[in-house]
Amino acid sequence: MTMIHNLPYLSFVTNYPHPAFILNARKRSGNTQPSLQPVFGNLAFRSLLLGPDVEVADSGPPFLRALTSVNQAQNFALWVERAHSQISPKDETFLVELSLSWTETDQRVELELTRTLIDECLVCTSVPRTAIPRYVDAPQPPVIATGRAGRDFGMRLPDFPPPVTTRRSVYEMTPTQLSSGTNPQAAESRTSFSSLFSSGTVGMRELIDNHDWSQTPLGPRSSWPTSLRTVLSAVLTNPFPSALWWGRDLILLYNDAYAEMAGTKHPRIFAQHGSEAWAEIWDNIGPIALRVFEGEAVAKKDDLLFFNRLTDARLPEECYHSWNWLPIEQEDGKVGGFLNGTFDTTQKVVTERRMEALRGLSSNAALCRTQAEFASAILDFLNRCELEAPFAAFYFASTDGDSRAGQGSYGPRTSYIRQPIDGRPVRIKLRIAGTVGIPTPHSSVLDQYEICLDPLSPSTVPIPTKGDMSESVSALQSESETSNSPGRSLRTRTTSSNCSPDRVATNNELSDSDASTVTPLVSSPEPISSAPSLLERLSDSSVSSNSSIRTSTSASSATVTPASVTGSSHSSPTSTSDPSPRSLWPFIEAFTSRRAVHAAHLPPHITEGFAPRGWGEIAREAVVIPIAADDADVPGAVLILGLNSRRPYDDDYASWIDLTRVSLNALLTAVKGRESDALRAEQLAQLDDAKTSFFSNASHELRTPLTLISGPLQDTIALATDPLVKENLKLAQRNVTRLARLVDSLMDFSKIAANKLEGRFKPVELGSFTADLASLFRSVIEKSHIEYVVDCEVNEDKICYIDKDFWEKVVFNLIGNAFKYTLKGSINVSLEFERDHAQFHVRDTGVGIPQQDIGKVFDRFHRVDSVSRSYEGTGIGLSLTKELVRLHGGTLTVSSWPEAESAEDHGSLFTVTIPVGKDHLPPSHIMQNRDDIPASRMYARGIVDEATHWSTRAPGDDKTPSDSSDSGGNSELGSRMDPSTLFFDKNDVILLVEDSSDMRRYMKSLLAPYCKVVEAPNGQEALQILNFVKPSLILTDVMMPIVDGYELIATVRQRPDTRLIPMILVTAKEGEESRVEGLLSGADDYLGKPFNSKELIARVHLQMQLGKRRAELEAKFLERTREIHLLSDLSPVGIFRAGSDGRMLYVNPRWWEISGHRNTMSIDDWPESVTPTDNAKVLHAWHSAVNLHKSASLEFCFKNGNYAKGQFEPLITDTGECTGVIGTITDVSDQRLFEATRLAHAQEREATARRRAEEAEERRREADRRRRGQELLIDVTSHELRQPVSAILNCSSLVRTNLAILREDLGHCRTQQTPFTPSQALIEDIDDDLDALDAIYQCGLAQERIANDVLSLSRLQLEVLSIQPVECDLALEVQRIVSIFRNEVKMKRIGLDVRIGQSFETLGVDLVKADKSRFSQVITNLLSNGIKFTDTSTTRREILVTAEVSRHAPPEGGPCVPPPLENQSPIEPHVETPVYVYVAVRDSGPGLNPDDLALLFQRFQQGSNSHNVFGGSGLGLFVSRKLCDLMGGRIDVDSVYGEGATFRFYVQATTVPRHSKPLTNGYVSQDVVHLNSHATLKSPRQLHILITEDNLINQTVLNRQLRKAGCTTTLASNGLQAIDHIRAAAKRSPGGGDPRGFDAILMDCEMPVMDGLTAVREIRKLEESGEIPSRNRIFALTGNARAGQVQSIRDAGMDDVLIKPYKLEELLHKISDC
Secondary structure (H helix, E strand, O other), X not given: OOOOOOOOOHHHHHOOOOOEEEEEOOEOOOOOOEOOOOOEEOHHHHXXXXXXXXXXXXXXXXXXXXXXXXXXXXXXXXXXXXXXXXXXXXXXXXXXXXXXXXXXXXXXXXXXXXXXXXXXEEEEEEEEXXXXXXXXXXXXXXXXXXXXXXXXXXXXXXXXXXXXXXXXOHHXXXXXXXXXXXXXXXXXXXXXXXXXXOHHHOOHHHHHHHOOHHHOOOOOHHHOOHHHHHHHHHHHHOOOOEEEEEOOOOEEEEOHHHHHHHHHHOOOOOOOEHHHHOHHHHHHHHHHHHHHHOOOOEEEEEEEEEEEEEOOOOEEEEEEEEEEEEEEEOOOOOEEEEEEEEEEOHHHHHHHHHHHHHHHHHHHHOOOOOHHHHHHHHHHHHHHOOOOOOOEEEEEXXXXXXXXXXXXOOOOEOOOOOOEOOOOOEEEEEEEEEEEOOOOOOOOOOOEEEEEEOOOOOOOOOOOOOOOOOHHHHHHHHHHHOOOOOOOOXXXXXXXXXXXXXXXXXXXXXXXXXXXXXXXXXXXXXXXXXXXXXXXXXXXXXXXXXXXXXXOOOXXXXXXXXOOEEEEOOOOOOOOOOOOOEOOOOHHHHHHXXXXXXXXXXXXXXXXXOOOOOOOOOOOOEEEEEEOOOOOOOOOEEEEEEOOOOOOOOHHHHHHHXXXXXXXXXXXXXXXXXXXXXXXXXXXXXXXXHHHHHHHHHHHHHHHHHHHHHHHHHHHHHHOOOHHHHHHHXXXXXXXXXXXXXXXXXXXXXXXXXXXXXXXXXXXXXXXXXXXXXXXXXXXHHHOOOEEEEEEOOOOOOOEEEOHHHHHHHHHHHHHHHHHHOOOOEEEEEEEEEOOEEEEEEEXXXXXXXXXXXXXXXXXXXXXXXXXXXXXXXXXXXXXXHHHHHHOXXXXXXXXXXXXXXXXXXXEEEXXXXXXXXXXXXXXXXXXXXXXXXXXXXXXXXXHHHHHOOOOOOOOOOOOHHHHOOOOOOOOOOOOOOHHHOOOOXXXXXXXXXXXHHHHHHHHHHHOOOOEEEXXXXXXXXXXXXXXXXXXXXXXXXXXXXXXHHHHHHHHHHOOOOOOOOEEXXXXXXXXXXXXXXXXXXXXXXXXXXXXXHHXXXXXXXXXXXXXXXXXXXXXXXXXXXXXXXXXXXXXXXXXXXXXXXXXXXXXXXXXXXXXXXXXXXXXXXXXHEOHHHHHHHHHHHHHHHOOOOOEEEEEEEOOOOEEEEEEEEEEOOOOOEEEEEEEEEEOHHHHHHXXXXXXXXXXXXXXXXXXXXXXHHHHHHHXXXXXXXXXXXXXXXXXXXXXXXXXXXXXXXHHHHHHHHHHHHHHHHHHOOOOOOOHHHHHHHHHHHHHHHHHHHHHHHHHHHHHHHHHHHHHHHOOOOOOOEEEOHHXXXXXXXXXXXXXXXXXXXXXXXXXXXXXXXXXXXXXXEOHHHHHHXXXXXXXXXXXXXXXXXXXXXXXXXXXXXXXXXXXOOOOOOOOOOOOOOOOOOOOOEEEEEEEEEEOOOOOOHHHOOOOOOOOOOOOOHHHHHOOOOOHHHHHHHXXXXXXXXXXXXXXXXXXXXXXXXXXXXXXXXOOOOOOOOOOOOOOOOOOOOOOOOOOOOOEEEEEOOOHHHHHHHHHHHHHOOOEEEEEOOHHHHHHHHHHHHHHOOOOOOOOOOOEEEEEOOOOOOOHHHHHHHHHHHHHHOOOOOXXXXXXXXXXXXXXXXXXXXXXXXXXXXEOOOOHHHHHHHHHHO
């Protein structure tokens, strides 16, 4: 059971509607077959076998007992075993008959089984062929806790819903069938096995033999030419797909492999015309056939073809083939047809394309940061993959918050969702993210879907409807809840965004037929032909003609359908004709299985309107792919992907889809991880922003009332006359200032906490600057009778970079803190420099800091509990000081001696240490200029003023504390400004935007005396006011509700009618950063709260006057601009304006028309629209105008064909500065067109005449070259053939004369009855005859060489010369060839030696595979040349032939010399190894002229005067070079003029393993018998030989030779006579003697009446029938030497083949060996 624990199809078997079970396909130990006992069965299977014992019994043994016979069990075992066979059809079914013992009559049931092998499990499903009995009282199986460790699969099933009763998919049924309830599945299942085996399984040889060929254009087989028979025999024996197209009608013949490749087209295309057999691709391949009939060989690699074999409808299938067409010559030399070899490369091409698509998909989505980007990247890439993604829809999935409510339960869990069985249903909402190839909106692909998964089983549950529901809903739910079936079907609603739940089905509307609406959700991740589709069971009874579930047709109606998926679409709410949207995609199967689900056979009404992508057609299939992150309970997304319409959805396709799903899962996991990281960073940033916002809001809420207090106080102090009242007002003013300082400190502290406080560090001489700051405390400290010492070192060489405002706070906080806790004694302030640091000390004699508070003194809000001058303070002063020191790159330390520990020496020492220079500071924060403007020191004055009130008055000092400082400001601040100095107009309008009503009233009171003020509480109302009032200036706050100040500025600046209005920001945000931010946002001025009333009026006055002037200038500019635009638009020429940098600023419409420049391109790239020929000069002229400030004028042509005359004029100011370029382009196309047309006509006439003359001259030259070549070939061939023919005639005449004289002498002796005594003259005549015969033999060899060279030349020219490797001993072949020339060199007295190198023995090379005949031809040509040239030598007359072998080729460009053997290891004897055979022929002839070496290996080329001296055709070396190239080698020559020459060459070969036997076409002997041998050739025993030869001369010569060798012969002139002789010989010896009649039969292949191949086939048939008692040995005599022809002869039945010309000794040796 562990084996099937993770089986992906377990849920499929469980919910299969008919009996289904699983077998262990693994063979048991000691058994040859797997077990036939099921290891798992579904409820239907167990109920069928066990009936009432379904709960307690095991169904394994009952299944075997239920088989009706032993024969049936054996057949079932064989059917199971064939599941592992590659030959057995995958869709093979088995009809089993089971006897049910639990029934009263042992009722029998027939099931048709279908098998599917998955790993080591065999899944068997069934279709009942007879009625299945049901046991009514069968109990329901208990729920199995599948989530626990100890779960048991032993024939017990979890609580799944009951199966559906039909298998028909909604995609295979038309809307009519859906509405009528028709289910043709049963009819299909009965006929689906009729076509398991097609006629294509019949062997092609048998099919060809039994075909009536007399009714075809080929005619009867007896009339077929030999070439057709030979090639057809080769095709039928070829194990690879091969076909023969014969005749002008291209009748198609092919082998078994080709038939398998053709698929369903076989045998329909057999013996058909090519244009009919492959009609779908004939437009592409038809014209190529004509080229093949002209003798051209054609081949293509990975050629795209469309075969009409996809599905039963024979739709076009995308296929790729590498194929070739080779022309076949008939006996008359014409092309009779062509051989077609083909290899299917579809899997390679499609796999490469799919993997490339997968790599691109991963690369495209690898760096996505959000799920939206992820979906966009996926869809963007799928949009480019039209073949693999004809259409696609991407949905994001999200679950309701209550879907995980049951996780706290400890109940069992299911496998497809992480929910306890007693938990709440999981509600999943699908939201579309985008589509590819699908119009929006579309009724088949909705914008939203809603899915509900029951945690107990993959069924649907009710989804409560929002709003007012009728009572029928409760009734419907009650009926579902009271159902007794544990796997009950729970229904869902279908909602739409444009309809309301107004009507639902009632109890009495739900009839018993609703049982058919049960929809079990089962996954089908891979295509299994035997398994029913999940979609089939999902949608079987969704809609029926008698169903009571109705569909709403109005916007106010609700829809209740028995579906598990609900959807909504944003289509028009007025549509009433379309039914409510319903899910047509298997989302539930995808979510429950978490694998891709195949949706086959999409009907046209589902894909109607889809874009025809890919092959220009709409996809017919799709898959639904769930995309889940690694840790997700449910998939986070789902992808609907259309499938390639011209590829079947096979295992390879499904594997690629699953790999895509895994890749998308990993990508989504990574994206969610990055999204989570970004979310966490965003949350932290939001937390910082919230903290900063809090302090900013607090600052704003404090500064605004402070402004309203400070402003009126200042005005009142200036007007007050009563001293007591004035003193009280000043007291209030001082506290307002103190509160403002506290707010500033809080803001600085909040900025430090948010890392937003940045300094502006300037160079300062720190000693004098610090002493100046410390001097401000001298008055108040000395008045308190405390010694105050300031000692700061002044060093101009030690420059420190500090922020003056920050350093001021540091100094005053430390001195103020020392003064606060020092009641008597002294305070010492000092600054000194040590190396590269400056140290600032503040030493006091105060009460000191307790030791327990030393570590906390710099903590925020911490205060030391000790005696001081004042208890006031917030506890952030020292903490802020430390942070400000840190910003300078320094440190702040403290040492303290509490008064409680030391009464005499007590106090504290604060030390600030900062680096000298600027290297420790951020470069962006350093300001190099020194600021000499005196600072206001407002912070310092506030600290000193506060310290003044800490000190106690000295005796006799009558001043009040307020008299020492006037923090309230100048007494004149509150006075009104002189109206004569202002230029306000009563019609001026100021728009005041402020959310505080008190602030608005105060600011309005300041501005109302000068102009009109309009108020707005926020930015939104201000924008509404701007629609009716156009103010002269806008005065606005920053922080306001609804629309803040920054958003108001942005909106005002975007509106054309308000963008020039000046705007002033009045805000509580202080600091340089806030000021810069406000000015950069678009404000004209920035004023912080609290502000001075005079300053406010002055700034308003200045910005209002500037705004008026700006508006006036803008109006004038717009007026002039409109005039210029109108003028340029009406101009007939193109006008443009460029800046000083050459960038185009303006072009008129006419410029676009003339230039044709695309508006999608940058206008600055306009030279790219100029033709390449004129581009260079246009750029030069443009460069002169822009950079050299020179005018330019030229004519050029744009790419759109318009010719233009351009004028570029630089704009030079009075000061000589160039501000840009203005230019024009005038269209001169008509003029240029007229000139060009006239010139083109003249040039065309001239070119036509010149072309015709050149073509005529070229044809004449080509004709001359062909004629000269033909004449040269004829002359050379004629000369070289006539010479040996003349010698043959003369020698034969001499022999005949001598023989005639000898016969006359012998006849005279016989007549006279006198003895014959040979004379010396007779002996000499016989020697002359022998020499003459040797000469005839040598002339025959010469003619053979010439014929071979001419034949090779013609084949080279036709590019049909091929290399045919055979197994041979090349070393022995070299000796054999040399032996042929032994007689000739002996006659010419030339020494000929052969040396076989030691390398053959060292490397262990014996037999190799190479083209022996071409190898021999090269050596023969080189030896012939060597003998010819050596014969002229008068000194040394020697020829040496050497042969070597090596594992390496010579270096490229080096001589053909074998590499040394030192670094070469012996060759493995049983492994094929590439080797290189080297041969050299060295002669002692006159050598070669150096000028001849370059031309030596060219066609018809010879050495200087060699033709006149030696003769020859000039083809031998040329042919040898070509042959060496074809055999993977090379040839060269090494010669010293006057000392001979050495011709070297090497070829590539392959060693033959030792266990192989060499295949040779003839006998090879090291000792060759020569004509000058005096020994007589005799057969080892008397042989009876039948000679079948139609040529009488050849017949007579062979007969004489055999009889002379001691053989008896019988003659036949054709194959029919030979058969008669064989029959007669068999009848003569029926009871004894040799039953064969003949020891050997020599059969010519081409003869009249009956050729040799036909005769040998007939003889073999007679031998098989017994008419001829035994098998005869038949040897073919033929001049056809090609390997294919030899093989065809062997296939016809010949025992061996002898190639003409052959030698008698070779013939006798072969006969004797057999």
